[in-house]
Amino acid sequence: MAKLIDWIKAHYDRVMLIAAGVFLFISAIWIWWSAIQFGNRLVAQPAAPQKAASPPAMAVELDRAAQELEHPAQWKSSTRSGLFVPERHFIGANGLPATLQNTQVHPPVPNEWFEQYALAIEDGDVLDQDPDGDGFTNLDEWQGGTDPTNKESHPDYLTKLHLVSATEEPFGYMLSSWVRGRFAINAIDQSEPTQFLKIGDVIRGTDFKIVKFTEKYDRNQYGTRIDVSELLLEHRDSKVQVTLVTEKVATSPQSVATFVYAWGGRREFEVRKDQEFSLKPVEEIKYKLVDVQPSKAVIVNTERSNEPIEIGFAAP
Numbered sequence: 666m667a668k669l670i671d672w673i674k675a676h677y678d679r680v681m682l683i684a685a686g687v688f689l690f691i692s693a694i695w696i697w698w699s700a701i702q703f704g705n706r707l708v709a710q711p712a713a714p715q716k717a718a719s720p721p722a723m724a725v726e727l728d729r730a731a732q733e734l735e736h737p738a739q740w741k742s743s744t745r746s747g748l749f750v751p752e753r754h755f756i757g758a759n760g761l762p763a764t765l766q767n768t769q770v771h772p773p774v775p776n777e778w779f780e781q782y783a784l785a786i787e788d789g790d791v792l793d794q795d796p797d798g799d800g801f802t803n804l805d806e807w808q809g810g811t812d813p814t815n816k817e818s819h820p821d822y823l824t825k826l827h828l829v830s831a832t833e834e835p836f837g838y839m840l841s842s843w844v845r846g847r848f849a850i851n852a853i854d855q856s857e858p859t860q861f862l863k864i865g866d867v868i869r870g871t872d873f874k875i876v877k878f879t880e881k882y883d884r885n886q887y888g889t890r891i892d893v894s895e896l897l898l899e900h901r902d903s904k905v906q907v908t909l910v911t912e913k914v915a916t917s918p919q920s921v922a923t924f925v926y927a928w929g930g931r932r933e934f935e936v937r938k939d940q941e942f943s944l945k946p947v948e949e950i951k952y953k954l955v956d957v958q959p960s961k962a963v964i965v966n967t968e969r970s971n972e973p974i975e976i977g978f979a980a981p
Contacts, residue, residue, distance in 0.1 A: 774807045782814050800825075800928045800946075822944055825928040827979035833957045834917040838868055840896045840909040848875065848896055853914055873898040873907065906939055922954055922962040924976070941967065 765776045771792050779786040784796065784803060792804040797816040806813035809820030841849040841859065850860040850868055860869055867874040877897040885891050896909040905918045920938040925931060929945055936942050936954045943951055955973065956963035962976045 774804065778807055782812070784813065822928055822947065823974065823976075826924055826926050826944065826976055828962050828976050829923040829925050829933060829978075831923070831957050831959055831962055832921045833959060834920050836907055836909070836915040836917040838871065838909070839914055840894070840911050842911070843878070843894060843896075846878075848878070850909075867901065868898070872901045874901060876906075905937070916957060920957040922957050922976075924962070925979070936962075 763770075765780075765786075770776055770786055771779070774792065776786060779791065785791050785794070788794065793802050795802055795813075797812075797814050797819075799816045799819045801809070801811075801813075801819045803813045805820055805824065806818075809824065811820055812818035835853060837853060838850050838860075839853050841851045843849065846863055848862050850862055851857070852870075857870070862868065862875055864875050864878065875896060876899045879895045879897070881893045881895060882890055883893045892911045894911045897906060898909065899906045900918070907915055907918050909915050916938055918938045921935050922938075923933065923935050925933045926944055934942070938954055938957055941951045941953045943949070951967040952964045952974075953967050953970070954962060954964050960977065963973050964976060965971075965973055
């Protein structure tokens, strides 16, 4: 045994070579045998039964599927935010970041009003826009409580009429009293003697003649019956009229109101007391200036003369 061990040590390389060759030989035999066994099992395995073909899908279901492909479901939201954007962000009037939830973009109009009518809230001039083309801006429509997207819904045209200036002058004479068709006319400054006139006479110092008398009475705050009879005067040339009420100072026809009308462009015009005028686009309606005061003018629709309409100065 000692000699065998010495021989192995002396011929170590040869021994390892022989051992490797034996190992490879055995491995080759094992692989060959395994391949033969696998082939036998493969041949012997029975074929899997074929499954019956599925019946064709119903035509109705196919049509439904095709319609769903042509019209896919859409994301809908009733809020100001989208599916992937939680909130719209922008720079506010103060230059700071803002959102529709924490900032009123165009005061005094609330953000919800713009969203209600799908208006361009991101536009800086949205309050001055007129999307329905009716001559009224979005701000006009909001103030009037009307629909800015419907041309048939808009504020009254008179909302576009404002006073620019008013010159009020008193008529120089008044009706002091009357008896049986005779009228006592006095200068309001008491600088002249009383004139006793009748229908058809001209008041001295003027070009106005008396054309009509109406006997009228009313009650004051204490319930006392008072005379409010009216004397209608008419200018001989211009036919301008003025009404004198018993013991009251009348406004002179020389009183003038200057108006500005901002529908369809800016138009400025003067109207004298008791003069009629009309406004576009409904020019068949006639208005009449019945009173002029330092802070306002009073007009009436001539078809509804008992409903005075006060026109003031435009807001700054």
